[in-house]
Amino acid sequence: MKQSMTLIPTLREVPADADVKNHQLLLRAGYIRQNASGIYSYLPLAKRVLQKIEAVVREEMDNAGAVELLMPALQQSELWQESGRWSSYGPELMRLHDRHNREFALGATHEEVITSLLRDEIKSYKKLPLTLYQIQTKFRDEKRPRFGLLRGREFIMKDAYSFHSTAESLDETYEKVFTAYSNIFSRCQLNFRAVIADSGAMGGKDTHEFMVLSDIGEDTIAYSNESDYAANIEMAEVLDQYETSSEEEFALEKVETPNQKTIDEVASFLNKNNHQCIKSLLFKVDDEFVLVLVRGDHEINDIKVKNFLNASIVELATPDETKEAIGCEVGYVGPINMKENVKVIADHAVKYMTNAICGANEVGYHYSNVSISRDITISEFADLRFIQIGDPSPDGKGTIQFAKGIEVGHVFKLGTRYSDAMGGNFLDENGRNQAMIMGCYGIGVSRTLAAVAEQFNDENGLVWPKDLAPYDVHLIPVNMKDDTQRELAEALYSDLRSKRFEVLLDDRAERPGVKFADSDLIGLPIRITVGKKASEGIVEVKVRSTGEVHEVSKENLLETIANIMNTIS
Numbered sequence: 001m002k003q004s005m006t007l008i009p010t011l012r013e014v015p016a017d018a019d020v021k022n023h024q025l026l027l028r029a030g031y032i033r034q035n036a037s038g039i040y041s042y043l044p045l046a047k048r049v050l051q052k053i054e055a056v057v058r059e060e061m062d063n064a065g066a067v068e069l070l071m072p073a074l075q076q077s078e079l080w081q082e083s084g085r086w087s088s089y090g091p092e093l094m095r096l097h098d099r100h101n102r103e104f105a106l107g108a109t110h111e112e113v114i115t116s117l118l119r120d121e122i123k124s125y126k127k128l129p130l131t132l133y134q135i136q137t138k139f140r141d142e143k144r145p146r147f148g149l150l151r152g153r154e155f156i157m158k159d160a161y162s163f164h165s166t167a168e169s170l171d172e173t174y175e176k177v178f179t180a181y182s183n184i185f186s187r188c189q190l191n192f193r194a195v196i197a198d199s200g201a202m203g204g205k206d207t208h209e210f211m212v213l214s215d216i217g218e219d220t221i222a223y224s225n226e227s228d229y230a231a232n233i234e235m236a237e238v239l240d241q242y243e244t245s246s247e248e249e250f251a252l253e254k255v256e257t258p259n260q261k262t263i264d265e266v267a268s269f270l271n272k273n274n275h276q277c278i279k280s281l282l283f284k285v286d287d288e289f290v291l292v293l294v295r296g297d298h299e300i301n302d303i304k305v306k307n308f309l310n311a312s313i314v315e316l317a318t319p320d321e322t323k324e325a326i327g328c329e330v331g332y333v334g335p336i337n338m339k340e341n342v343k344v345i346a347d348h349a350v351k352y353m354t355n356a357i358c359g360a361n362e363v364g365y366h367y368s369n370v371s372i373s374r375d376i377t378i379s380e381f382a383d384l385r386f387i388q389i390g391d392p393s394p395d396g397k398g399t400i401q402f403a404k405g406i407e408v409g410h411v412f413k414l415g416t417r418y419s420d421a422m423g424g425n426f427l428d429e430n431g432r433n434q435a436m437i438m439g440c441y442g443i444g445v446s447r448t449l450a451a452v453a454e455q456f457n458d459e460n461g462l463v464w465p466k467d468l469a470p471y472d473v474h475l476i477p478v479n480m481k482d483d484t485q486r487e488l489a490e491a492l493y494s495d496l497r498s499k500r501f502e503v504l505l506d507d508r509a510e511r512p513g514v515k516f517a518d519s520d521l522i523g524l525p526i527r528i529t530v531g532k533k534a535s536e537g538i539v540e541v542k543v544r545s546t547g548e549v550h551e552v553s554k555e556n557l558l559e560t561i562a563n564i565m566n567t568i569s
């Protein structure tokens with residue numbers, strides 16, 4: 001491609017509204033432009049990178065036995081009503097009306113559409129298993145679109161759905177897609193980890209997220225320093241492993257704690273440590289009140305609370321609700337003599353506390369010397385807190401460390417959630433009607449592009465891995481007005497292209513400084529400069545990732561380029 005004939009609007013300045021590397025560089029190097037918040041145009045260079053990522057995705061998905069189709073982005077509300085998500089999906093779903101005033105949504109995801117398609121087309125176990133995928137634009141009205149393509153409101157996703165007659169068949173496909181995803185992100189050269197994620201009430205092993213390790217990641221990964229254990233912090237299990245205290249138990253005492261509400265305040269007022277206090281928070285769980293207790297130095301994990309109670313909605317009670325339910329102000333709430341209609345559950349760690357502090361359900365007072373078994377009625381102990389750095393790894397090997405991650409992919413065993421709701425049935429070998437068992441698998445294609453840009457750059461610009469770069473070679477005649485340089489550059493351009501290299505020829509009448517700065521920003525793997533030595537048939541070859549420079553004669557150029565392309569990643 002001749003640069004004069006394409007659109008690569010580079011910028012010298014860092015755009016004010018872009019606060020992370022990939023967003024800044026994709027704007028500056030002329031890959032993307034924002035149309036509205038979270039909505040972008042992919043300019044010609046980005047479009048080429050997307051095509052390369054998509055090609056990798058297609059190859060690996062096809063290898064895993066999946067087959068591509070394309071479903072509509074415009075989806076009638078009736079389907080979402082059948083699944084129950086028209087009301088539960090919330091404001092992220094973009095909704096609109098057609099001219100007949102019928103309601104539609106712009107597809108945020110396609111479980112409904114594909115389930116309705118297959119319930120009509122699949123009647124027998126003989127047609128199962130079946131895995132279908134598409135690469136398509138998705139719409140989600142994100143609360144906080146940010147970081148450029150990383151969290152858009154319109155973005156490109158590869159979504160796949162598998163259908164099975166048995167749970168074993170789903171397990172098999174899940175494994176295959178898991179491997180395909182590992183291959184895809186490895187081929188993108190990403191530094192990633194597959195982590196155990198939240199699957200609602202279904203249990204931890206049935207869903208994984210593929211996380212690119214990055215400081216700008218919005219997710220926290222808890223991983224072991226000694227094994228390959230890694231989980232989203234929301235999910236990471238905390239072992240029931242605490243030291244038992246040999247401390248003597250004292251008599252319960254009510255103490256005055258005027259204006260001391262937080263754990264920090266109460267602990268320091270009473271000259272104790274946070275871990276000697278019980279944190280008691282009231283939650284509203286599907287219209288019932290539940291008091292959740294954790295140790296003062298721990299944080300309640302509401303996802304664990306939700307999963308443990310098998311609830312749909314778990315929310316912290318408001319100060320008003322707290323007052324109404326237990327007649328006390330937040331800050332002085334405690335579990336002793338709790339009302340009968342309020343269930344009390346506690347994190348495992350609470351079991352091991354002696355002579356603890358807790359709220360007295362009376363403004364200005366706490367209890368001290370609380371004995372868990374003597375003074376509190378706890379209906380159940382469970383793992384209800386967030387894991388912390390230094391906790392033992394749940395697999396028994398090593399201790400937990402934290403890292404930040406960008407979720408680029410997600411594999412999920414859905415079970416019969418959608419086929420039950422929408423009548424996705426088939427006849428099994430014995431002629432019995434059964435619900436199809438489903439899996440779903442997503443990759444953020446445009447997010448992956450941004451994640452690669454975030455990982456591969458230096459102070460001068462982007463540094464694409466060779467398999468994803470929009471072109472292999474940036475060919476730069478220093479002075480287009482010099483006939484020798486121009487002619488050699490044009491000859492090399494057609495030589496390289498005839499050997500199937502993808503070449504961007506900078507045929508613009510720009511100053512050399514501008515051309516080189518743009519070239520660094522754009523970040524193609526190899527730059528060939530045709531300058532003063534053109535008359536001797538010599539050009540300069542520079543490797544973008546290593547900075548290595550070679551002077552090469554035109555006769556040896558093709559071989560040199562081929563060798564470099566073979567050695568770099």
Ligand code: ATP
Pocket residue numbers: 109140142149150151152153155156157407408409410442443444445446447
């Ligand atoms: P997140 O927690 O980041 O919001 P999600 O759990 O909503 O992600 P899924 O519904 O599993 O995401 O979607 C599949 C994939 O689509 C994700 O793994 C991610 O790579 C991508 N994705 C999701 N939301 C966005 C977005 N707003 N912009 C770009 N990519 C996205």
Ligand code: MG
Pocket residue numbers: none
């Ligand atoms: Mg989301």
